[in-house]
Amino acid sequence: MTAFYWTIFLLAALCRKTGGQFLDLKNITARDAFLSGTLPDGFLWGTATAAFQIEGGWDSGEKGPSIWDWYSHLPQNVPWGDVATDSYHKYKEDVQMHVNTSLNSYRFSISWPRLFPDGTNTTINQYGVDYYNNLINELQNNGIEPLVTLYHWDLPQKLKERYGGWVNDTLVEMFENYARFCFTTFGDRVKYWTTFNEPWSFVAALGDFNNDPDYTMKYKMAHNVIRAHARAWHTYDDDFRSAQNGSVGIVISSIWGEPADLHNPADRQAATNYMEFFFGWFANPIIGNGDYPDVMKRMVRESRLKQNQTVSPLPEFTEEEKMYNKGTTDFLGINTYTARIISATNETQTCHPDNHNFASACGFMPDLMGVKETVGPGWFYMGSNIFWFAPWNIRGILHFVRERYRYTKPFYLSEVGIGETYKYHSPPNLNDTWRMCFYMTYANEALKAVKLDGVDLRGFYAWTLMDNVEWGSGPDLAFGLYHTNFTHPSRKRTPKRSQGLYGSIARENGFPDNAIHVRMTREWWQWCHMDEAYAPTRHGYVEPTNKPAPCPSVSTAPAAQSLMFTGILGILVVLVAFCSP
Numbered sequence: 001m002t003a004f005y006w007t008i009f010l011l012a013a014l015c016r017k018t019g020g021q022f023l024d025l026k027n028i029t030a031r032d033a034f035l036s037g038t039l040p041d042g043f044l045w046g047t048a049t050a051a052f053q054i055e056g057g058w059d060s061g062e063k064g065p066s067i068w069d070w071y072s073h074l075p076q077n078v079p080w081g082d083v084a085t086d087s088y089h090k091y092k093e094d095v096q097m098h099v100n101t102s103l104n105s106y107r108f109s110i111s112w113p114r115l116f117p118d119g120t121n122t123t124i125n126q127y128g129v130d131y132y133n134n135l136i137n138e139l140q141n142n143g144i145e146p147l148v149t150l151y152h153w154d155l156p157q158k159l160k161e162r163y164g165g166w167v168n169d170t171l172v173e174m175f176e177n178y179a180r181f182c183f184t185t186f187g188d189r190v191k192y193w194t195t196f197n198e199p200w201s202f203v204a205a206l207g208d209f210n211n212d213p214d215y216t217m218k219y220k221m222a223h224n225v226i227r228a229h230a231r232a233w234h235t236y237d238d239d240f241r242s243a244q245n246g247s248v249g250i251v252i253s254s255i256w257g258e259p260a261d262l263h264n265p266a267d268r269q270a271a272t273n274y275m276e277f278f279f280g281w282f283a284n285p286i287i288g289n290g291d292y293p294d295v296m297k298r299m300v301r302e303s304r305l306k307q308n309q310t311v312s313p314l315p316e317f318t319e320e321e322k323m324y325n326k327g328t329t330d331f332l333g334i335n336t337y338t339a340r341i342i343s344a345t346n347e348t349q350t351c352h353p354d355n356h357n358f359a360s361a362c363g364f365m366p367d368l369m370g371v372k373e374t375v376g377p378g379w380f381y382m383g384s385n386i387f388w389f390a391p392w393n394i395r396g397i398l399h400f401v402r403e404r405y406r407y408t409k410p411f412y413l414s415e416v417g418i419g420e421t422y423k424y425h426s427p428p429n430l431n432d433t434w435r436m437c438f439y440m441t442y443a444n445e446a447l448k449a450v451k452l453d454g455v456d457l458r459g460f461y462a463w464t465l466m467d468n469v470e471w472g473s474g475p476d477l478a479f480g481l482y483h484t485n486f487t488h489p490s491r492k493r494t495p496k497r498s499q500g501l502y503g504s505i506a507r508e509n510g511f512p513d514n515a516i517h518v519r520m521t522r523e524w525w526q527w528c529h530m531d532e533a534y535a536p537t538r539h540g541y542v543e544p545t546n547k548p549a550p551c552p553s554v555s556t557a558p559a560a561q562s563l564m565f566t567g568i569l570g571i572l573v574v575l576v577a578f579c580s581p
């Protein structure tokens with residue numbers, strides 16, 4: 001009898017170790033069912049923006065240039081960031097747009113070179129300080145909670161020229177000085193800080209615009225970014241927390257890597273490895289054991305040995321540094337837009353847009369082995385080959401992070417959004433039904449994460465307030481709830497239809513049964529799970545061919561995993577009863 005219990009216990013433990021971190025969302029009917037209800041009181045609903053993408057005024061008020069100003073002024077590029085959406089001058093309008101959308105929070109970033117033009121605290125730009133003070137005060141006067149990102153990719157160009165950027169250890173101290181200045185100057189009113197936005201993106205994909213085919217500089221950059229994050233968190237913890245009572249987190253992005261076959265250990269392992277290279281690279285030192293994921297250390301070593309490199313380019317943290325890194329976050333911001341299906345393979349993968357494997361096969365994870373990355377049949381394209389409609393990725397990733405890292409602090413969905421390809425000079429189509437579908441479904445998944453999975457999720461930030469400068473793509477990939485007229489110097493903003501819908505979700509704090517948008521969501525639900533709903537994101541502003549049709553009544557069926565759990569529990573109870581003496 002004891003042996004029987006031990007077997008069950010060991011099987012359960014094994015199952016938890018290898019599969020418990022993956023939610024079983026394979027029953028598509030259950031997975032995609034609409035759920036009504038509200039988010040917890042005090043939930044933050046907002047939009048997110050970034051300084052370079054909206055501020056403009058690139059050399060106004062004694063601001064120094066950033067690496068993005070440098071890049072966008074190269075002869076082959078268009079300097080869209082010079083004016084961007086002109087938020088340097090129109091910040092009051094930005095705040096009113098939040099008020100008009102019934103939002104209670106705004107996530108924006110501070111431009112480091114606007115405060116410290118050469119990146120160091122030897123010169124402090126008072127115009128920059130005034131700008132952020134005005135913006136924060138305006139938010140406060142309108143009852144909107146600021147969530148401030150210290151670094152959304154716009155490194156002071158002078159730090160790049162003088163030190164080569166994040167690859168240089170000096171940046172850790174430079175960042176600490178900058179963070180300390182922000183906490184001192186704005187911390188009486190800002191209670192939510194994040195240090196870095198999406199380190200994977202600006203390290204792996206951008207690399208400070210360095211030429212680094214060997215990826216050695218990128219591993220070093222990441223090392224310094226993690227050290228700088230930990231330093232800023234400790235600075236706040238030691239010198240500001242008791243007086244200011246705020247919290248400091250980090251925003252980590254990841255595509256959600258879902259095992260192709262949940263019951264195949266090799267696929268589960270491949271998906272775990274994918275997540276460790278994408279998410280764990282930055283998360284494991286901070287919310288895990290203070291170090292890089294074991295699998296990453298091993299694979300980088302092995303893959304480099306195959307190339308006759310005897311020294312791994314992945315730097316090592318000392319024991320002291322590991323202790324210092326560990327636990328350095330009060331909350332976790334997650335940016336998640338999309339998902340991929342991951343399976344185990346021995347074949348080398350070819351980087352090609354049609355393979356949808358840009359993250360794993362196009363040089364951004366050069367040492368990850370044994371992974372095939374693709375999208376599922378029938379997934380819908382959303383404006384770019386990176387983004388495929390997969391709202392359940394929200395539940396998948398939140399559950400994964402909580403289970404894998406035994407993470408118990410709060411989460412915020414710090415960016416969730418949909419873009420459409422569009423030529424900035426075309427007439428806008430403000431009837432953005434695809435974006436309405438997107439927020440109906442993705443926000444509903446946030447509700448499911450809380451209600452069905454018990455995740456401690458405290459905020460949802462739409463990317464983004466208004467069409468802005470999508471980095472190298474300029475304004476031609478538009479994610480806004482408001483349209484921005486980039487042909488006009490005043491950058492007039494006009495609400496799209498999705499602004500009203502998102503505002504209603506925020507005002508009602510989710511999907512309570514009696515809300516008007518819930519009736520509409522139920523009617524649109526089926527259509528929102530069809531390719532046709534998102535087709536306009538591919539072609540630019542083209543009217544959908546069919547109007548959303550009412551769907552048959554959608555039940556709020558319990559999710560698959562709770563059914564499965566009840567089933568397993570039932571079988572165990574019967575077995576135990578049957579086997580008992």
Ligand code: NOJ
Pocket residue numbers: 050053197198335415463470471479
């Ligand atoms: C993530 C980045 O944080 C943001 O700057 C970017 O515009 C969006 N994703 C959309 O690509």
